[in-house]
Amino acid sequence: SRIRLPARQGGLLLPLLLSLLSVGRGDTFTINCSGFDQYGVDPAAFQAVFDRKAFRPVINYSIPTQVNISFTMSAIVEVDAQLQLMTSFLWLNVIWYNPFIRWNPEECGGIRKISIAAEYLWLPDIFIEEFMDVDQTATGLMAYVNSEGLIKYDKPMKVVSICNLDIFYFPFDEQNCTLTFSSFIYTVENVVLGMEKKVQEISNTSQNLIRSKGEWVLLGIHQRMMKMTVGTNQYDQIIFYVAIKRRPRLYVINLLVPSGFLVAIDALSFYLPAESENRAPFKMTLLLGYNVFLLMMNDLLPATGTPLISVYFALCLSLMVVSLLETIFITYLLHLATTQPPPMPQWLHSLLLYWASPRKCYPSVSQKGNKGLGPTPNHLPGVKEPVELVGKVAGPREAELIGSPESRVQEEQEAQRQPLVDLWVQFSHMMDTLLFRLYLLFMATSVVTVIILWNT
Structure with missing residues (x-):
C-alpha cells in the first residue's frame, strides 16, 4: 500500500519548495539563476530537488511519469547451456522528465546542461526480469540534466540473465534470449515505459560496437511492448528479443x-x-x-x-x-x-x-x-x-x-x-x-x- 503524508506535513513542504523555487507560469517551476556563475553552480539552488528525491517528480500525481529506455549491448561474454544463462555487458540509457529542474539558459550564463550525481536524484526502479545475479553497477555515477528538466542517466551493467536455450542444432544453433525491462514498484498509473530509440537503431549500434569476437555473434534485436498483470495491478514492460548465433568453426x-x-x-x-x-x-x-x-x-x-x-x-x-x-x-x-x-x-x-x-x-x-x-x-x-x-x-x-x-x-x-x-x-x-x-x-x-x- 502507498504511504500518504498527512495534509499538514504536505503543507509544510510547500514553503520549503517555494523558498528555493520561484513559481513560473502554470504548472512549471524555474530555478533561481542566482546560484549560477562562471565558477559553477551553487548546490543550494537544487537543494529543494535533492530533498524530494524519494518522491516521484511530478506536479500532478494522477499523471504517470514517462520513462524512455534503450541500451547498447557491448559484449556477449558467455552462454552456459547447462545452467541456461547468458552473460552480457549492456550500456543502459534511461531518460525521464523532472518538472522541478528548469532554468532559463539566457539568464543563467548560457548553461544548458549540467551533470549531477545520480544519488541526489529520483531514479526510476527499472530492472531486468531475467536477471539472475546481484547488480554490480559501479557507484557514484552521474546524470545529465538540461534546462528543460530532461534527465539522462546511463549506467554500464553486467547482465547474467536466464535464457531458454535449444541445443538440438548444436553447433549450428541460433538462440533467442529475452531481456524484459519493467518497474519493480510503480504500476502503469505511476510509470509508463517507452522507447528512447528505435529498436533498429539499437540493433545496428550493438552490432557495430560489440567488442566480443568469441563464440557468439549478435544477429539482431527485436522489441515488443506489453503489460503484465499481477493481481489487480498492471506493470508496463518492454521485451527485447536478442537473437544470437554460435560460431561453428571450432x-x-x-x-x-x-x-x-x-x-x-x-x-x-x-x-x-x-x-x-x-x-x-x-x-x-x-x-x-x-x-x-x-x-x-x-x-x-x-x-x-x-x-x-x-x-x-x-x-x-x-x-x-x-x-x-x-x-x-x-x-x-x-x-x-x-x-x-x-x-x-x-x-x-x-x-x-x-x-x-x-x-x-x-x-x-x-x-x-x-x-x-x-x-x-x-x-x-x-x-x-x-x-x-x-x-x-x-x-x-x-x-x-x-x-x-x-x-x-x-x-x-x-x-x-x-x-x-x-x-x-x-x-x-x-x-x-x-x-x-x-x-x-x-x-x-x-x-x-x-x-x-x-x-x-
Whole structure:
C-alpha cells in the first residue's frame, strides 16, 4: 500500500519548495539563476530537488511519469547451456522528465546542461526480469540534466540473465534470449515505459560496437511492448528479443571433420581383400580410436539435452560396429567355404550364377559336384591345390603313395569338392559387395538427413 503524508506535513513542504523555487507560469517551476556563475553552480539552488528525491517528480500525481529506455549491448561474454544463462555487458540509457529542474539558459550564463550525481536524484526502479545475479553497477555515477528538466542517466551493467536455450542444432544453433525491462514498484498509473530509440537503431549500434569476437555473434534485436498483470495491478514492460548465433568453426574442425575422416577410412577398408587377415583387426582399431576420440571431445559437447551432433556421433559409431560385424560374417563364410562347405540350395546356386554373370549360361550341376561348375579362382584360402606338386621330382615313396588307390580316391573327392568351394567363395564375395553397397547407401542417407536437419 502507498504511504500518504498527512495534509499538514504536505503543507509544510510547500514553503520549503517555494523558498528555493520561484513559481513560473502554470504548472512549471524555474530555478533561481542566482546560484549560477562562471565558477559553477551553487548546490543550494537544487537543494529543494535533492530533498524530494524519494518522491516521484511530478506536479500532478494522477499523471504517470514517462520513462524512455534503450541500451547498447557491448559484449556477449558467455552462454552456459547447462545452467541456461547468458552473460552480457549492456550500456543502459534511461531518460525521464523532472518538472522541478528548469532554468532559463539566457539568464543563467548560457548553461544548458549540467551533470549531477545520480544519488541526489529520483531514479526510476527499472530492472531486468531475467536477471539472475546481484547488480554490480559501479557507484557514484552521474546524470545529465538540461534546462528543460530532461534527465539522462546511463549506467554500464553486467547482465547474467536466464535464457531458454535449444541445443538440438548444436553447433549450428541460433538462440533467442529475452531481456524484459519493467518497474519493480510503480504500476502503469505511476510509470509508463517507452522507447528512447528505435529498436533498429539499437540493433545496428550493438552490432557495430560489440567488442566480443568469441563464440557468439549478435544477429539482431527485436522489441515488443506489453503489460503484465499481477493481481489487480498492471506493470508496463518492454521485451527485447536478442537473437544470437554460435560460431561453428571450432566444432566443425575439432568434431565433425575427424569423425568424418574416421568413417571414411572405415568405408575404404572394405577394399581390403576379404581373405586378408588384416581387415577385422583394422576395423577394430578404428572402432577403438573412435571411442577414444569421443571421450576426448566430450568436454566440447553440451552437458544437457540431446543435440543433433550426439545423434550423428552415435550413428557413426553404429556404422563402424555394423562394418565390423559384416567383416566377421564374411570371414565366417570364407572359413566355412574352405573347410566344410555345406550343400548349396539350387535357388541360391541359380541366383549366384545370375548375379555373377547374367549374360553367361553355366550348366546346371547337382550338389554332388561336377567339374564344369563355375570358374576356379587362382588362390583360395585353406585349399591346397594339386598343382603345387607340379615340377617336383617324386621320390620312390611319394610315387608309391600317388599311385596307391587311397590317394586316387582322395584326389577324386578333392576334385568333386573344389567346385562347391568355389561357389561358396564366390557367394561370400557377392555378399561382401552387397553389404558394402548397403553400408554406403545407409551412410549417405544418414549423413544427408543430418545435414538437412541442421540446415532447417
